[in-house]
Amino acid sequence: MTPEQASARAALLLIHRLIRHHGLTYEEAVTAVTQRRRGEDGPHTHLVLAEATAVLREAMEPLRTFAAALRPAAEAAARAMAALTAALRTTPATTPARPDRPAWATPYGPPPRRRRQSRKEAARVR
Template identity: 40%
Template sequence: MRTEDVLAQIDRALTDCTVSPDAMRCRPAEEPPAAAPPRPVAVPTAGREFLVRRLVDRHGLTRAAALRAVLAAERGTSTEHAEAVQAEVRALAGEMMQRLRDAFRPLVASWAAAMQRLVDAAQHLQATASKGQPVRRRPDRPAWQSPYGPPLKRR
């Protein structure tokens, strides 16, 4: 087959507007998958029990009344003890935030010290560069020390 024949076939294929029967296949629309059945919601019972104990200890409620008040607060309904529940939740949140602050304080202090050392090094570098003085070698390293190891011995 000659090159001209191949080019002629390509030209005919580009201008051919007919469609073969198998090019028009269609399929009925697929139905969307059925929704998954709802799963029961896991309720944090340990947190609820902790809040109930705090209400009993600090506000003098009975265990049943405290549990009803906490469950009503979870549903968003108002009860006679709603203010006590909100106060205990605020107090718990405050205590947890204080514990987090106490836990992160040493970490932040070490970050601040590291950042201060970085600022000092940058200022020293800027002062050295502005004076035009060469950077001195560190006295704790040999002159030949480099990332590539010691220099090769010459013969």
């Protein structure tokens, strides 16, 4: 849906709601929505803003209910993550403060170097 189509559908929705909830005629509702879109003042432009606010409130109600239901789980998860972070920040007493070798070194020494084969040796292997 393009922005123009969305704007037209929103205007039709507001016109329908103005007719149904405020008893305006079709022409009065269309005029009020058009005036509000142009930024003009008219006898019914305040009703357009009231209906737009009501539409948004109705659309957001399921999201508010979902967020309220999710809040305890999110708070519990936040507490668990804070406890995990605190546990990971403390260093256990069993770990030595300074290891006997650098962190990148292994106890087995460097990896063995691969010897390059000559062409004759490679041909024999195949």
